[in-house]
Amino acid sequence: MSVSATSAPQAYLILGGTTKAATSALFAHLATHPRVSPARLKEPRFFLDPEYPLETAFPFARGLAAYESLFPPRSGAHVRLEATPDYLHSSGSAARIAATLPGARVAFALRDPIARLVSWYRFARAGGRLPSALGFAEYVSAQQAGPPGARREQPFLALAQGRYVEDLERYRVALGAERVHVLFQEELVSDPAPVLRDLAEFAGLDPAPLARPFALENPTRAQRSPALHRGYVRLGFRLRNAFAAHPRLFAALRRAHGLVKPAYALANARAPEEIVLAPELRAELERFYAPSVLRLAEWLGRRPPWEGYGLEGTRRPSHA
Numbered sequence: 581m582s583v584s585a586t587s588a589p590q591a592y593l594i595l596g597g598t599t600k601a602a603t604s605a606l607f608a609h610l611a612t613h614p615r616v617s618p619a620r621l622k623e624p625r626f627f628l629d630p631e632y633p634l635e636t637a638f639p640f641a642r643g644l645a646a647y648e649s650l651f652p653p654r655s656g657a658h659v660r661l662e663a664t665p666d667y668l669h670s671s672g673s674a675a676r677i678a679a680t681l682p683g684a685r686v687a688f689a690l691r692d693p694i695a696r697l698v699s700w701y702r703f704a705r706a707g708g709r710l711p712s713a714l715g716f717a718e719y720v721s722a723q724q725a726g727p728p729g730a731r732r733e734q735p736f737l738a739l740a741q742g743r744y745v746e747d748l749e750r751y752r753v754a755l756g757a758e759r760v761h762v763l764f765q766e767e768l769v770s771d772p773a774p775v776l777r778d779l780a781e782f783a784g785l786d787p788a789p790l791a792r793p794f795a796l797e798n799p800t801r802a803q804r805s806p807a808l809h810r811g812y813v814r815l816g817f818r819l820r821n822a823f824a825a826h827p828r829l830f831a832a833l834r835r836a837h838g839l840v841k842p843a844y845a846l847a848n849a850r851a852p853e854e855i856v857l858a859p860e861l862r863a864e865l866e867r868f869y870a871p872s873v874l875r876l877a878e879w880l881g882r883r884p885p886w887e888g889y890g891l892e893g894t895r896r897p898s899h900a
Contacts, residue, residue, distance in 0.1 A: 591659045592684035593783045594677065596751070597668025598744065600699040601691040601765040605796045607663040609776070613789045617657035619650040623664045627673040627680075633732045634666060637818075640676060659783055666734075669741045674754035684759070685783055686751055690876075691765040692886040693742030693869045694862065698855050704735035716855050720865070743872035745879050766885045769796065866890075 593610070595603045604622065611618035625636035626647045638646055651660045667673040668688055677684055691699075701719050704710045710719065723739035741747075751760045761782040768775045772794035780787035857865075866888045873889040883891055 591784070592681045593659050593661050594667065594681075594684055594686045595661075595663035595665070595689065596673070596677075596686045597665045597688045597747070598690055598696065598741065599665040599669075599738075600696050600703060601665070601689040602768055602796055603663045603665045603689055605794065606689060606768065606779075607661065609790060609794055610661055610779075613659075613780075613785055615657050615659055615785055615789075617651050617654040617660050619660070619662040620652060621650055622662070624650055624662055625664050625666070626662075627667055627670070627676045628664070629670045629672045632666065632670045633734045633737070644680060659785060668744070668747045668751075669737065671750070674750040678754040684755070685761065686755060686759065687761040687763065687779055687782065688744075688748065688751075689763050689765050689768065690744050690884070692884075693744070693873070694857075694865050697738055697742055697865070698857070700735060700738040702855060704738075709733070709735050716857070717861055720861065739868075742869055745872050745876040748876075748879065762880060764885050768794065 593616075595607055595610075597603070607618065607622045610616055621638070624638045624647065625634055626638045626640055626642075628634060628636060628640075630639065630641070638650065650662070667677070667686070674686075677686065697720075698716065701710070701716050705712065705714075714722075719735075720739060723736050748760070748762070761779060763775050763779060773791065776790045776794065777787040780790055870889045873884065873886065873891065877883050877891065
């Protein structure tokens with residue numbers, strides 16, 4: 581089904597990736613800006629490839645009207661905001677965004693690829709998406725076996741998806757460099773003010789309303805019962821999708837979730853699992869990611885705020 585771009589507003593800011601890089605916190609922070617109209621669903625997944633291994637109630641085939649229904653009117657707002665981290669890794673998403681939302685700007689939060697991979701492992705284990713007996717080294721080996729993407733379950737795509745520059749290049753080609761923005765999770769956490777200022781200016785927003793404390797959301801917690809947690813997350817996802825186009829029902833669902841979430845976390849969460857990488861495995865992962873990280877530094881014209889990967893001697897990041 582084709583989607584006409586003629587009725588689409590020009591002002592869209594899409595947080596397009598990557599996963600496990602603070603996009604939830606960034607979405608929540610930007611959503612408070614008075615000139616922003618955030619999607620009721622932070623992650624609509626509308627522009628994902630049909631075969632991408634994530635469930636969505638708002639596939640591209642439903643048409644632009646279904647997507648636009650997710651953005652409630654907000655007096656004075658001129659930028660619509662959504663955040664679907666897997667857009668970065670979905671091969672057709674850049675072309676769909678370019679064709680459907682001609683003025684859209686897309687921002688990508690990146691994270692040290694090894695730290696992100698460890699975070700994905702912890703996240704997938706906590707949610708019961710990986711066997712409890714699968715160690716981190718075995719998790720890496722399982723993704724190295726066979727051709728890239730041989731296993732299509734989302735947790736088993738994480739290793740390859742840490743090679744960001746290959747995916748970013750699709751967006752620069754489809755949208756043009758002026759509509760693609762890259763920031764780093766590490767800088768967002770350590771010194772958020774300049775990162776938020778740069779992002780606001782990229783989106784055509786006044787940075788002043790964002791000059792307040794920035795807090796991470798959705799930290800990964802280990803679960804006493806991963807199966808229970810997976811059911812809890814899946815139920816919440818399906819309820820949010822079902823009610824997203826119905827503002828009053830969706831607001832009631834959010835209030836109910838706000839009451840249930842603290843009690844659930846207290847009942848099922850436990851101390852986070854510590855993952856210690858053997859030096860040999862860390863060195864192996866650095867060698868795997870090094871070519872892409874060095875290309876990313878060249879692509880951006882500055883050094884990512886990460887250690888290793890052969891970055892010694894490249895220019896360090898600056899927000900001056």
